[in-house]
Amino acid sequence: MSTSATFSEPQQTRPSSRRMTPRMTRATPEYRHASLALFLSGFATFSLLYCVQPLLPVFSNAFGITPASSSLSLSVSTVSLAIAILFAAPLSERFGRRELMFVALLASAALNIAAGCAPNWPAMLLLRTLEGITLGGVPAVAMTYLAEEVEPRELAAAMGLYVAGNALGGMIGRVGSGVLTQYFGWRTAMGLVGVIDMTAAVFFVLLLPRSRHFSPRGRLGVSYHISAWARHLFRSALPAVYLIGALIMGAFVTVFNYAGYRLTAAPYHFDQTQQGLLFSVYLFGVGASSVAGILSDRIGRQRVLPVGIATMMAGILLTMMASVPCIVIGISLLTMGFFTSHAIASGWVGRLAKTDRGHATSLYLLCYYMGSSVAGSAGGWFWSAWRWPGIAGFTLIILALAMGSAFWLAGRVRQAA
Structure with a gap:
């Protein structure tokens, strides 16, 4: 399932030299690098989030829990992700778009590997809750980055590729974890998904150009x-x-x-x-x-x-x-x-x-x-x-x-x- 939203609209409050910096277009290598990087971020986010969905019956057998309890492995992640989205963009105003997304992807992949080693069900739910929190640092910030850095007439294509990464990640995460579980077990499956997405996070930060039109909104109060x-x-x-x-x-x-x-x-x-x-x-x-x-x-x-x-x-x-x-x-x-x-x-x-x-x-x-x-x-x-x-x-x-x-x-x- 795909997420396309920004927490706040970029405002041009930087010096005029930054405002005059040309934005990315399809004719520039930066555009291609950014599009591929954001594709990888979408792929990693949704493969990590939904890789547990086909494993719910497996969790019921492995931990001796009911179907309702097993479904919590997905539910706690989506709840914590939903709440984290509200706070992700303000954090990116302070620490930077690219930096926050990279740390979020890396931490989420590591937590997925740890969840594959969970000794009991409460530990699994705790790790999946933390994973949802860290994943919240990607969707809204990714769309904000694209809106700031890409030429408006080229934005739809870049957004489309990002959404395609979301969809493909959601599908591959589900299909891949199901297939890997049959041959190697669910723990190995979750670990491999984490390793693949950790690799995607590294390529993401290597490919994504640094922000050239990053314009923080300043200190907006809670009120x-x-x-x-x-x-x-x-x-x-x-x-x-x-x-x-x-x-x-x-x-x-x-x-x-x-x-x-x-x-x-x-x-x-x-x-x-x-x-x-x-x-x-x-x-x-x-x-x-x-x-x-x-x-x-x-x-x-x-x-x-x-x-x-x-x-x-x-x-x-x-x-x-x-x-x-x-x-x-x-x-x-x-x-x-x-x-x-x-x-x-x-x-x-x-x-x-x-x-x-x-x-x-x-x-x-x-x-x-x-x-x-x-x-x-x-x-x-x-x-x-x-x-x-x-x-x-x-x-x-x-x-x-x-x-x-x-x-x-x-x-x-x-x-x-």
Whole structure:
């Protein structure tokens, strides 16, 4: 799953000589180096975050825990990442964009290796919590760096490559850890993911040019940030967008969390490789997000968003069929609908927020990851009580709430227009 947001807009407060320094364009080697470096950062961030998702049944067996408890290995990371995002960009104003991202990637990879050596479940959860905190130092800061350093007319392509790294990292982290676990065990799998991403962090810092347009906002007090967040929370339309982000992410993560439990049991008996490969349907979502952007420009966001949510609901209904092809097609539809909905909802934040857009986006990301954590863990109760019908019913209720919020939001937007 991909993150594209900045905490604060860059402001030109540096001397005029720095403002006159040309920005990166595709004709310059610095642009290519920066694009590749940010691709690596996105890849590392999301492969580290989601590498545990196909391992939840393995954790249940290894530590003797319930599915709900096992899902905490992902939930604690997403919660701590969501909170850390709120503070990452202010830290980067003080310590520098490039420096903060490098330290965050290196520390996160090291913590993933340590999690692979965890002697017990509490230690695993502690290490994954710390990993989420350190990962929070990358997404918002990466997008801020690109916005500052790349020529505006070239920015979309650079952003696209960064988002591609996010998507590929999320998919490879899931598929790779599943395949490696089957042949080498889960501890080795997590260790290897950490080593690969530590290597990616080193190449990241070697490739990424130093900031030439870094313009700190100065010392903004806590009261300023609280006021900015409060203004967005009490805007009539933005809270609906935040709720939609939390609900669609919660349903999406819940299905993927417990699909492994279903498919590794009778009558399917998927092995770790087969389960890991299920996450390759992520590629359908990457394409769907691009199409969603084109459609929203042509027919309007308020029309595309309900279609995305409806596609997610249709996919969940299809997973209730017993045949493997129906399950795979259903999960593919769910993925396409999720990426469509997320692309529209996240893009809407910047349109509705007239000031302090970084604060508005950070709130969206906070709700987005909190939805993942809360619903992803709560789904374990439904799985334990009713198995897959419980998961399907739970996620359909969540998406029904999202659909209602989408129609309400569309009405408010039409009324304002």
